[in-house]
Amino acid sequence: MQSAILHFSVKAHGTHEDEPRYNCCAFPANALHWGTAVSLMTEKSELLTDEQAVDADLDLDEARLRQQAIGVKLRHIFDEVVNEPIPDEFLEILRRADRRTNEGGA
Amino acid sequence: MSSLGAAPKPPSKDDDAFKKELVGLIPHIRAFARTLTGDPTAADDLAQEAMMKAWDARASYQMGTNMKAWTFMILRNQFYSEKRRSWRSTQLDQEAAERTLIAVDDPESPVALDELRQALKTLPEEQREALILVGAGGFAYEEAAEICQCAVGTVKSRVSRARKALQAALERGGYPRDGRAAGDAMRSILADADRLSGPLIR
Numbered sequence: 001m002q003s004a005i006l007h008f009s010v011k012a013h014g015t016h017e018d019e020p021r022y023n024c025c026a027f028p029a030n031a032l033h034w035g036t037a038v039s040l041m042t043e044k045s046e047l048l049t050d051e052q053a054v055d056a057d058l059d060l061d062e063a064r065l066r067q068q069a070i071g072v073k074l075r076h077i078f079d080e081v082v083n084e085p086i087p088d089e090f091l092e093i094l095r096r097a098d099r100r101t102n103e104g105g106a
Numbered sequence: 107m108s109s110l111g112a113a114p115k116p117p118s119k120d121d122d123a124f125k126k127e128l129v130g131l132i133p134h135i136r137a138f139a140r141t142l143t144g145d146p147t148a149a150d151d152l153a154q155e156a157m158m159k160a161w162d163a164r165a166s167y168q169m170g171t172n173m174k175a176w177t178f179m180i181l182r183n184q185f186y187s188e189k190r191r192s193w194r195s196t197q198l199d200q201e202a203a204e205r206t207l208i209a210v211d212d213p214e215s216p217v218a219l220d221e222l223r224q225a226l227k228t229l230p231e232e233q234r235e236a237l238i239l240v241g242a243g244g245f246a247y248e249e250a251a252e253i254c255q256c257a258v259g260t261v262k263s264r265v266s267r268a269r270k271a272l273q274a275a276l277e278r279g280g281y282p283r284d285g286r287a288a289g290d291a292m293r294s295i296l297a298d299a300d301r302l303s304g305p306l307i308r
Contacts, residue, residue, distance in 0.1 A: 063273075070272055071241055073222045078242035081137035090132050093154055094125060097161050101121065 124164045127173050128157065134243070135177055141238045142185055144227045152188070156181035175245065179253045182235065225275040229268050236264035237272075 048056065135156060139149035160167075160177050167176055226234055232254070239250040240261065247265075251258040 066273055066276075067269055070222065070269065070276070073219055074226075074237070075242045077219055077223060077226075078137045078141055078238065081140045082133040084133065084136070086129075086132050086136075087150065089150070090136075090154060090157060091129070093158060094129065094161065097158065098121075098125065 120169065121164065123169060124167065125161075128160060128177070131174055131177055132157065134174060135181055138178055138181055138238065138243060139185075141226065141242065142182070142231075142235055144223065152181065152185055156184045159184060172249065175249050175253055178239070178243070178245075179255075182253060221276060221279075222272070225272050228275055229271055233264045233268035233271065236261050237268035240265050241269075 132153070136150065136153045139153040139156070140146060143149045143152060156177065159180050163180070167173065226237075229237070235254060236250060239245045239253060240247060243250075245253065247258050247261050251261045254261060
């Protein structure tokens with residue numbers, strides 16, 4: 001669970017949210033020795049039972065999904081306004097400001 | 107127009123370029139104002155004031171630098187100086203909240219967006235603005251730090267706290283809209299996420 005929390009906090013910074021997540025129990029790519037891998041896995045299993053590991057994985061998936069979902073919604077809320085037509089008042093203000101400048105009034 | 111002899115000053119090339127770029131930024135300035143204040147009317151007032159300030163300060167803007175960040179900084183400063191003058195009293199806040207509820211009561215708008223809008227309002231302002239700038243405005247942490255005039259690490263921690271707080275708020279539910287049970291918010295957010303991630307522009 002500890003590792004899940006750490007992992008989540010990294011994800012929460014939003015830089016790698018779309019990357020595939022690497023399962024913490026995956027066979028270590030650089031473990032040349034089968035014995036090394038086995039001992040690593042044994043160590044791990046002393047910390048977490050299989051069920052706990054699965055629970056932690058699910059928690060992690062859900063937390064990540066939720067943060068992604070919030071990010072998508074947030075951008076949607078923002079973009080909704082961006083995509084609205086510009087109210088004429090805004091352009092009128094600039095037209096007036098321009099006229100003032102051109103008349104030398106500043 | 108002007109009287110005889112006082113020929114109108116030809117519009118400066120710089121002014122034209124500035125104006126063109128500023129007009130292009132209006133939608134983003136409005137979106138930042140809207141998400142910052144949570145109220146469409148107050149937001150447009152704020153955005154218009156910021157736009158006028160930007161126009162008046164155009165001599166101090168260097169063409170070619172990040173005008174979006176520059177205008178966002180002006181808007182943000184305007185927002186906080188108005189708050190300090192506190193012409194937006196508690197009573198007005200209440201009215202604004204009611205107006206917003208009406209404004210977002212759009213059948214086309216997925217309910218979960220409203221939940222997030224409401225949850226955004228519960229965030230401290232400094233967290234909300236950091237999250238909006240980084241999470242929706244397309245700014246890097248470094249740019250957001252410049253806009254907010256604070257350290258990059260501060261922006262990072264505000265964004266992170268904002269995300270956690272939003273998630274907690276959405277899980278608690280507690281936005282009594284349409285008589286739906288608390289806790290539905292997160293489920294509907296999750297359900298909508300897939301659909302919305304498709305047509306996103308960014």
